[in-house]
Amino acid sequence: MPSPLPLDVFSLVTLPFQENTLFVSLPQSPECVVIDPGFGAPRIVECLKERRQVPVAILLTHGHVDHIAGVEGLRQTWPELPILIGAGDAPMLTDPQLNLSGLFGFPLVAPPATETLLDRQQLTIAGIPLEVREIPGHSPGHVVYIYSHATQPLVFGGDVLFQGSIGRTDFPGGSQDLLVAGIRQKLFDLPDATIVFPGHGPTTTIGDERLGNPYCSNE
Numbered sequence: 617m618p619s620p621l622p623l624d625v626f627s628l629v630t631l632p633f634q635e636n637t638l639f640v641s642l643p644q645s646p647e648c649v650v651i652d653p654g655f656g657a658p659r660i661v662e663c664l665k666e667r668r669q670v671p672v673a674i675l676l677t678h679g680h681v682d683h684i685a686g687v688e689g690l691r692q693t694w695p696e697l698p699i700l701i702g703a704g705d706a707p708m709l710t711d712p713q714l715n716l717s718g719l720f721g722f723p724l725v726a727p728p729a730t731e732t733l734l735d736r737q738q739l740t741i742a743g744i745p746l747e748v749r750e751i752p753g754h755s756p757g758h759v760v761y762i763y764s765h766a767t768q769p770l771v772f773g774g775d776v777l778f779q780g781s782i783g784r785t786d787f788p789g790g791s792q793d794l795l796v797a798g799i800r801q802k803l804f805d806l807p808d809a810t811i812v813f814p815g816h817g818p819t820t821t822i823g824d825e826r827l828g829n830p831y832c833s834n835e
Contacts, residue, residue, distance in 0.1 A: 704757015
């Protein structure tokens with residue numbers, strides 16, 4: 617049997633982009649952080665209330681519309697929620713062209729960030745210590761959040777690294793070279809057992825991707 621996770625992580629798949637909205641908390645704690653709230657804010661709010669969880673912050677891995685669409689709805693329910701995002705992607709929150717919603721034909725904006733984050737910054741939110749690592753390439757200021765205070769670290773990775781794949785790099789500001797270099801330098805230094813919670817699709821591990829990912833493996 618696999619070891620229990622050091623944090624409680626609940627994934628709510630939001631439509632239409634099959635995006636993983638994550639609720640992350642310490643075991644048995646009602647306080648949580650919401651990572652990348654996607655479309656369908658009423659469903660996200662309802663799910664939080666059903667689970668008796670109280671969000672204390674919104675953490676964004678990047679500023680594309682499918683990862684920020686629920687921010688406004690969460691703020692309507694919890695008006696004081698802090699919004700944190702990498703400094704390089706902060707302008708995307710309030711610009712439909714930058715966050716791609718304008719390109720898809722449904723212009724959407726979110727409230728501006730209350731805090732912008734830098735590479736290697738340390739955070740503690742809801743009692744959870746996290747390290748920020750900036751890995752551009754899918755978007756100019758994409759960040760991942762790493763929980764390393766356990767024998768099995770966790771990565772909340774947005775659209776950087778997927779099971780057998782990587783994030784798209786054909787959007788404005790994208791670069792496959794930057795993305796692959798960032799994965800190798802800032803994720804592949806983590807232990808093999810590290811679990812990656814991506815923005816779309818199933819979880820994976822650093823060991824599996826280091827060994828067999830066709831885009832960035834070390835083989």
